[in-house]
Amino acid sequence: xxxxxxxxxxxxxxxxxxxxxxxxxxxxxxxxxxxxxxxxxxxxxxxxxxxxxxxxxxxxxxxxxxxxxxxxxxxxxxxxxxxxxxxxxxxxxxxxxxxxxxxxxxxxxxxxx
Amino acid sequence: xxxxxxxxxxxxxxxxxxxxxxxxxxxxxxxxxxxxxxxxxxxxxxxxxxxxxxxxxxxxxxxxxxxxxxxxxxxxxxxxxxxxxxxxxxxxxxxxxxxxxxxxxxxxxxx
Numbered sequence: 001x002x003x004x005x006x007x008x009x010x011x012x013x014x015x016x017x018x019x020x021x022x023x024x025x026x027x028x029x030x031x032x033x034x035x036x037x038x039x040x041x042x043x044x045x046x047x048x049x050x051x052x053x054x055x056x057x058x059x060x061x062x063x064x065x066x067x068x069x070x071x072x073x074x075x076x077x078x079x080x081x082x083x084x085x086x087x088x089x090x091x092x093x094x095x096x097x098x099x100x101x102x103x104x105x106x107x108x109x110x111x112x113x
Numbered sequence: 114x115x116x117x118x119x120x121x122x123x124x125x126x127x128x129x130x131x132x133x134x135x136x137x138x139x140x141x142x143x144x145x146x147x148x149x150x151x152x153x154x155x156x157x158x159x160x161x162x163x164x165x166x167x168x169x170x171x172x173x174x175x176x177x178x179x180x181x182x183x184x185x186x187x188x189x190x191x192x193x194x195x196x197x198x199x200x201x202x203x204x205x206x207x208x209x210x211x212x213x214x215x216x217x218x219x220x221x222x223x224x
Binding site: 004033040041042043044045056091093100101102103104105106107109 | 117143144146148153154155156157158161201203211212214215216217
C-alpha cells in the first residue's frame with residue numbers, strides 16, 4: 001500500500017513570497033490533515049478535511065494560509081504572503097477511519113528568509 | 114485547555130530498557146498514540162491504545178495507560194541504537210476531530 005505523498009520535500013523562499021504544498025493521501029482515506037511542525041515542537045493541526053469538506057480549521061491563520069481538497073482526494077496548502085515565522089515542516093496525514101490512526105507523509109521543510 | 118506533556122530528553126545504554134512518559138489533560142480522548150520521528154522524516158506510527166485498556170504489548174514495545182492519573186508510558190525493551198529518535202505522544206478524540214501532540218521526547222541510545 002502506497003503511503004502519503006507530499007511535494008516538494010524542501011522549499012526556500014523569501015518573506016512575502018507565496019508557496020504551495022501538495023499532498024496525496026493513502027487511497028481510500030477520507031480524512032486528511034495538515035500540520036505545522038516548528039523545530040523542537042510537536043505537530044500542530046492546521047486544518048482537517050473530511051472528504052472535500054473542512055472539519056476543523058480553528059488554528060489555521062486564515063489571513064495568509066489557505067487549503068483546499070476539491071475532489072476529496074489530494075490537497076494543497078498555500079501560504080501567501082509568507083513570514084519568517086512560517087519556517088517549519090508541513091506534514092500531511094490521512095486517516096484510517098476504522099481505528100482513527102493517522103498516517104503521515106514525509107513532510108515539506110519550508111525555510112523563509 | 115487540552116495539553117499533552119512529555120519530558121524532553123532521555124538517554125539510555127544499548128540493551129537497557131527505555132521508558133518514555135506522557136501526561137494528558139482531557140479524559141474524553143478515545144485513543145492515545147505513540148509516534149516515532151527520525152531526522153528529516155515524517156511521523157511513523159509505533160503503537161496505539163484504546164482508552165478503555167490498561168496495557169498493550171507489541172514485540173519490544175509496552176504501553177501502559179493510567180486513566181486515573183492521565184498518564185501514558187512507552188517502554189522499549191532491549192533498546193538499540195536504531196531506536197534513537199524523537200517520540201511523540203498524541204491523544205485523539207472521538208471521531209478524530211481533534212488531535213493534540215506532545216512536544217516530543219528525544220531518545221539517545223549510547224552504544
